[in-house]
Every structure is written in C-alpha cells, then in structure tokens.
Amino acid sequence: MNRILAFLATFSLLMALNFGAALLFHANIIDLTFPVGMLGILVTAPNNPMTDLFNSQTYMEIEGKRHIKFGKIPIYASIAYTLFAIIITFFYYKSYFL
DSSP states (O other): OHHHHHHHHHHHHHHHHHHHHHHHHTOOHHHHHHHHHHHHHHHHOTTOGGGGGGOOSOTTSOHHHHTOOSOSHHHHHHHHHHHHHHHHHHHHTHHHHO
16 A cells, blocks of 8 residues: 555656646646656666655665665656656647657
8 A cells, every 4th residue: 555655646746746847937738747757767766866865864874775765666656657748748749740
C-alpha cells in the first residue's frame, strides 16, 4: 500500500508542478509535460547530485548509504509520467508528426 501511495504522490506532485509552471509561464500544459517529467527523473534519480537537496541523511555517513534517497518507486513514477507525457504530446500534435 505504501508503494502505491508513493507512486501516486510522486505522479500527483509532477502533475501539480506541471499545472503550476503552465500558469506561471502562461504556456500550454501539454507543452510542459515532457520537461517536467524529465525534471522529475533528474530529481529522483539515484546517485544524482540534485538529490542531495532532498537527502535527509547527514553527510557524515558511509558513502554507500548516502545515495539511498527515495527508493525505486518515485523514479518509476517519474519515468511513467515522462512516458505518459510523450504519448499525450504525440496525440496532441498528431497532425504535426504525421
């Protein structure tokens, strides 16, 4: 149950970030789905310097333990969101691609 909640929370957070960025930049929501998805992958990717901002562990611990940040569920949710963004963008701009 916790895995499903983590997946849905990550997916919802990416959607909220997408809607917020679209409102802030006065852009189409569809145009920002892929960049937001890629940002989600970069933020939740293991062994990524960007994830140090979200690390709750101290830097005094062993290096091998320090890179365990989120587990695998948020990265899977970010990848799923990015794939969803690619599919939605393709269908939205189908006349351009075909």
